[in-house]
Amino acid sequence: MCGRIDFHDPKPFLEDMQKYYDWDISDYIRYETAATGYNIPPSSDILTWHEHHHIPLIEPMHWGLIPFWAKDPAIGNRMINAKSETLTQKPAFRTAFRHRRCLIPVNGFYEWQKFPGTKQKQPYYIKAKEKPYLLLAGLWDRWEKENIKSCTIITTDANEALKPIHNRMPVIIPPEEARLWLDDEITQTDILTPLLKPISPEALEIYPVSEYVNSPVHNDRNCIERV
DNA sequence: CCAGACGTTGTT
DNA sequence: GTCTGG
DNA sequence: CCAGACGTTGTT
DNA sequence: GTCTGG
Numbered sequence: 001m002c003g004r005i006d007f008h009d010p011k012p013f014l015e016d017m018q019k020y021y022d023w024d025i026s027d028y029i030r031y032e033t034a035a036t037g038y039n040i041p042p043s044s045d046i047l048t049w050h051e052h053h054h055i056p057l058i059e060p061m062h063w064g065l066i067p068f069w070a071k072d073p074a075i076g077n078r079m080i081n082a083k084s085e086t087l088t089q090k091p092a093f094r095t096a097f098r099h100r101r102c103l104i105p106v107n108g109f110y111e112w113q114k115f116p117g118t119k120q121k122q123p124y125y126i127k128a129k130e131k132p133y134l135l136l137a138g139l140w141d142r143w144e145k146e147n148i149k150s151c152t153i154i155t156t157d158a159n160e161a162l163k164p165i166h167n168r169m170p171v172i173i174p175p176e177e178a179r180l181w182l183d184d185e186i187t188q189t190d191i192l193t194p195l196l197k198p199i200s201p202e203a204l205e206i207y208p209v210s211e212y213v214n215s216p217v218h219n220d221r222n223c224i225e226r227v
Numbered sequence: 228c229c230a231g232a233c234g235t236t237g238t239t
Numbered sequence: 240g241t242c243t244g245g
Numbered sequence: 246c247c248a249g250a251c252g253t254t255g256t257t
Numbered sequence: 258g259t260c261t262g263g
Contacts, residue, residue: 001236003246041246041263067233069240077261078234080246091233091241112246114237121247155235168236214247216263 001081002136002153002170004213006108006125006224008038010047012132013105017049017058020178025056034060038223039110041216042080048140048151050102051182061102065152066143067092073143082139082152084171084196088189093152096139098187102151103173104136108224110213113165123213124165125224129205135178137171137195154196161201172199 010031018025035044045060064076079092087097108127114120128134140151154171162169173181177195186192213223 001246003236005246039263043261043263065234067240069233074261075233081235083235093234095240110246116238123246152234166236216247 001111001155001166001168002109003042003080004110004216005040005046005104005106005136006038006110006127007034007036007040007047007106008221008224009107009132010034010036010105013047014058016175017056021056025058028056028058030057030059037219038221039213039216039219043077046104046151048102048104048138049135049178049182050100050140051184053184056182059149061140062148062150063152064150065092065096065139065141066148066150068095068141068143070143073146073148076150079150079152081155081168081170084137084154084156087139087154087196093139096141097189097192099184100140101181101184101192102138102140103178103182104138104151104153105133106136107133109134109136109170110209111162111166111169121211121214122165123209123211124206125209125213125226126162126169126204126206129203135173135175137173137181156196156198159198159201159204161204161206162198165206169198171196172203174199 034047065079066076113122137154155168158169207226
């Protein structure tokens with residue numbers, strides 16, 4: 001699963017974005033109101049990267065997807081993750097999967113290890129081994145009623161490195177696959193399903209952190225310190 | 228036909 | 240909006 | 246994801 | 258137990 005992210009340093013991502021496109025995209029980057037920090041929970045306005053006919057838009061969206069047809073936006077509280085295996089079937093996600101895919105940059109994310117029969121929970125921090133950020137696969141939607149854009153993070157089976165901690169993890173898209181994932185002219189999703197797999201365990205660094213991170217009001221460097 | 232749901236995870 | 244259940 | 250609330254009336 | 262807020 002993926003219910004808490006670290007995005008304390010947006011710079012490397014934003015710099016890479018300008019390199020990725022070979023023209024000036026500064027007008028298409030709107031990150032000023034995006035949530036940044038070491039401990040960002042669902043319902044925050046997290047930064048997303050998507051495209052419309054190959055024109056990028058990098059902007060914050062409410063984490064917790066509110067389908068365009070929703071009567072009550074509170075439905076977003078339960079849509080913080082989307083299971084990759086059933087994206088084409090679920091009413092809340094299938095249209096977004098065909099037309100509105102996005103990537104969510106994070107410096108890292110957290111998973112909690114639970115111990116059966118106890119209330120004990122051990123949080124872990126997960127980051128890229130050799131890069132300052134990861135791109136998580138997401139979907140987005142627009143709720144016309146109040147013009148709210150919202151997003152969700154797609155999950156898959158945990159890889160071998162994460163399995164001891166948790167059985168699910170976010171889908172992580174390698175930078176070289178971003179072009180394909182974000183292409184909104186692709187509406188036949190078959191060619192995207194190979195991307196919806198667990199990332200190689202070698203790509204990740206994982207270590208335990210303090211329960212300090214449990215409370216979302218804690219939002220400083222202590223959240224990502226190894227214990 | 229209308230009404231009501233539309234989600235994931237983990238645990239039992 | 241679209242599907243499921245009654 | 247976790248933490249914290251979960252209620253109404255009337256009075257200050 | 259379940260929902261809301263962060």
